[in-house]
Amino acid sequence: MITMPYNTPYPLFANGRYERIPLKEIARAGSALDARLWSARLSTGLLGSTNCDSGNRGPKEYGEILLALGDEGLRKLVELGFIPCSSCRPETTDTFWDIVAAEVAEKYHLYSREDFTNKDILPYDARRVQWEEIIPHIGKAPGRLYVPQGLSQKEVAELAERFAALSLDTVPSIGFYDRETAAKFTAYDI
Numbered sequence: 001m002i003t004m005p006y007n008t009p010y011p012l013f014a015n016g017r018y019e020r021i022p023l024k025e026i027a028r029a030g031s032a033l034d035a036r037l038w039s040a041r042l043s044t045g046l047l048g049s050t051n052c053d054s055g056n057r058g059p060k061e062y063g064e065i066l067l068a069l070g071d072e073g074l075r076k077l078v079e080l081g082f083i084p085c086s087s088c089r090p091e092t093t094d095t096f097w098d099i100v101a102a103e104v105a106e107k108y109h110l111y112s113r114e115d116f117t118n119k120d121i122l123p124y125d126a127r128r129v130q131w132e133e134i135i136p137h138i139g140k141a142p143g144r145l146y147v148p149q150g151l152s153q154k155e156v157a158e159l160a161e162r163f164a165a166l167s168l169d170t171v172p173s174i175g176f177y178d179r180e181t182a183a184k185f186t187a188y189d190i
């Protein structure tokens, strides 16, 4: 049985460009090339496995993820500002660090896998993502953006302005992870 999401076109970065193709074709392309498929979650700015339990818990509608194929795709996600998911820990795969080390060094001046994955050094913060490059290709923003708690009004406004400049029909709700609430998310007032 074919389920809906399998036929839904998803944004994919492969072979140097952005495309929108159905998930089943993406899976086929991946196995044909023997290339790994990576998933970047736009709300949180995290990259990881397409099978990640944590990554699959939230909404997976169009506008929530960007897929990327192979080593080139992984390097692209790092360049775009995504950092490794602490649930599926993509950095524990054999070749991960070799693939991204040069990009991480150039972008963050970090020179070890441990530093790159240390959330005290590179915290969860969707402001890091290069939205200005990604959104025109996807045409839609995620519903939420997870940024640190305790940002100033000015810092939140700066992020909101970046999205306002992208001329979208709907802009994301900007907030932070909040375990005390049912939605696990508290939005900033803008």
Ligand SMILES: [Zn+2]
Residues within 6 Å of the ligand: 047, 048, 049, 052, 053, 054, 055, 085, 086, 087, 088, 089
């Ligand atoms: Zn994950």
